[in-house]
Amino acid sequence: MLSRVANSLYWMVRYIERADSLSRLIEVNGQLLLDHERLDSERLRAFWKPIILSTGDETLFSEFYSDASSSEVIRFLTNDRRNPNSIVASIGQARENARMVRDQLSEELWEELNSLYLFINSREGELLFNADPTRYYETIRRATFTFHGIAAASIARSESWEFMDLGRHLERADKITRFLDITSFLPESDAPVNGAATFHWTAILRSCGGLGAFRAEHRGEPTAEGVVSFLMFSPGFPRSVRFCVDRIDRNLHSISGTPRGTYTNDAERVAGRLLAELAYGSAAEVLEHGLHLYLDELQERLNEIGTELFQTYVLLPDSTDKRPPIPAANMSAVVAWQMAQQQQ
Incomplete structure (x- = not known):
């Protein structure tokens, strides 16, 4: 498979998963605030700011907004096109990657992604976002x-599928750590690690569809x-x-055949080592180590897998001396890939 095709399939699904995770x-935070209907504006900001801190976009947010109020945070993460990690930007980038590899996708899959793209850029989508945000995110x-679902039912289990599935689960693992990390940025009096406020943990479970499980x-x-x-x-549990x-x-092993x-x-080395550590890890050890510190280190490990994947299957360093230089037309795609990696 061409590295360009693998790259596009990988990021197409990562961006879709990112949009889903940001909605969640x-x-x-909406769930967290259900039991805090009478909070003043200062306390409300203290509950919304952790969202930005957990995504790692606080520097970019501070460039455009002076106050971490609910409306500003929601706008920044949902449809602020200046934020390359917003829901609208992620879906747009997913569609662009899909457009470049349409011959690898089923018609149904392309139509579903295109319909979602048209919805978020339509007047109907804007009106729904302003009138009923819950239905918009739903x-x-x-x-x-x-x-x-369409991808699982219509894509052959070839290298194309492996790169798509790889992107989905790498993005999902990263975002689950960010779900958990929200608790680290809450006001000290409300931090569930230090208290018995179970509604925080219930909200987090609900947000990833895991409460019933x-x-x-x-x-x-x-x-x-x-x-x-x-x-x-x-x-x-799949999340x-x-x-x-x-x-x-x-x-990774299906792609390499090892x-x-x-x-x-x-x-493969970084992923295998991390899997072994997770297989024998425990929540008690995590909390003793420090939840935020552990999650921060874990996010770095996940980013390392993405970086090594890029080095192995996109840059192909072992064969750079045997291949001609990358044409200028393709260089932009590589640079865009690197920028997206850095945004993580």
Whole structure:
């Protein structure tokens, strides 16, 4: 497979997953505020600012906004086109990547992605966002579910599928860590790690569709240790970090054709090592280490997998001396890929 095609398929699905995760991330704070209807403006800012801090976009946000109010944070993450990681920008970049590899996609998959793109850029979408934000985000989430369902039903299990599945689970693992990290930026008096405010953990579970699955495995109310254990180390929940890294490891070995438990490139080495650590890790160790510190280190490991994947399958360093220089027309795509990596 051409590295350009693999790159586009990988980022197409990562951007779709990013749009879905941001919709959920915004709703996390909505859930957190359900029990805080009488908060003053200062306390409201203290609850919305963690959203920006958890995404890592605080520097860019401060360039355009002076106050982390609910309306400004929601606008920045949803449809502010100056933010390359906003929902609207992510869907736009997903469609652009899909357009470049349409011959690799089914007609149904392209139509679904194009319909979502047209919706977020339509007058109807703008009116729905202003009148009923909950339905707006629900529409985006349902469209992303449909996209993944069509992809699973219509894409042959070839290298194309492996790169798409790899992008989805790498993005998902990163965003789950950011869901959990929101609690690290809450006001100290409301931080659930330091107190017994179970509604924080319930909201986080709800935001990733895991509340029902969590209750099926655990008795009692969600606690810090229980939720961290479930979202970090569950081998069966499809949004846990361990599950996602396991799929990443499978995808990487399917692409290279090497058996699992061995490695032929640094992407496989980093993913395999991380999977082993997650397989034998525990929530108690994470909380003792410090939740924010652990999640920050984990995000760096996930970024390292993405970087090594880029080095192995896009830049192809082992063959650079045998191949002619990259034409200028293709160089822009590589630079765009690197910029997207840095935004992570």
